[in-house]
Amino acid sequence: MKRSVARAFGRYGPGISPLGALVSILKPVPIVPQPTKNLCPICGKASYSRDGIHPQCALQRADEPRNVKNRAARKKDVKVETSRQKLWSKKCPGCGIQVHVRLLECGCGHQFGGS
Numbered sequence: 001m002k003r004s005v006a007r008a009f010g011r012y013g014p015g016i017s018p019l020g021a022l023v024s025i026l027k028p029v030p031i032v033p034q035p036t037k038n039l040c041p042i043c044g045k046a047s048y049s050r051d052g053i054h055p056q057c058a059l060q061r062a063d064e065p066r067n068v069k070n071r072a073a074r075k076k077d078v079k080v081e082t083s084r085q086k087l088w089s090k091k092c093p094g095c096g097i098q099v100h101v102r103l104l105e106c107g108c109g110h111q112f113g114g115s
Helices: 002-009 055-076
Strands: 089-091 098-100
Touching: none
Parallel strands: none
Antiparallel strands: 089 098
């Protein structure tokens, strides 16, 4: 048993120094205070720029007053919905309703020019 221990750990064995003292095999962890990172005031993430704010966040901050005005103006505008012609329908010139493309005669009696 002693020979296998000596081969695996050298001639002194595990946790024993050449001077005979017990040695911890755990390495010490240095205690270094972490440097404080500049946090971006917009997004709250670490920023490495000189001013402490990401360039894209600075643009967002600068554009915000203009965006607020644009949103308010869009809310004031009244949307007028126009009827769009559907893909599979056509407008009857006689009565103005939309009928299916393959229909040859409208309900009002108008005959579409088909072959």
